[in-house]
């Protein structure tokens with residue numbers, strides 16, 4: 001998905017330019033009406049970086065609030081040219097940040113199971129999604 005698509009998805013959240021390739025908007029998760037809660041940056045590769053300054057909402061929950069997947073923040077692979085010339089779309093630090101979000105979710109579900117709470121289909125689906133995202137991040141960092 002292109003950065004432009006993400007910017008458009010943030011239109012209802014009063015996104016506006018804040019310097020070169022940088023924007024400010026209302027955090028779709030917790031921002032209410034504060035137009036400075038979300039920082040949005042677009043990398044030279046066309047990847048979109050989002051950060052919530054109010055409650056440090058996870059990248060996953062910000063994407064979910066926009067009806068997007070975390071993978072949508074990165075440009076499509078076919079736009080990256082030949083595989084050998086392909087550049088990493090996310091930095092190891094970003095990958096670690098995203099891994100942190102996903103592993104927290106898995107840990108919460110694991111703790112529930114550990115306490116004898118049965119998990120519902122939604123939790124099960126979300127854990128499988130987390131596993132997919134973790135595999136994606138691994139492939140992305142090793143690329």
Ligand SMILES: [Zn+2]
Nearest residue numbers: 027030052057
């Ligand atoms: Zn937030």
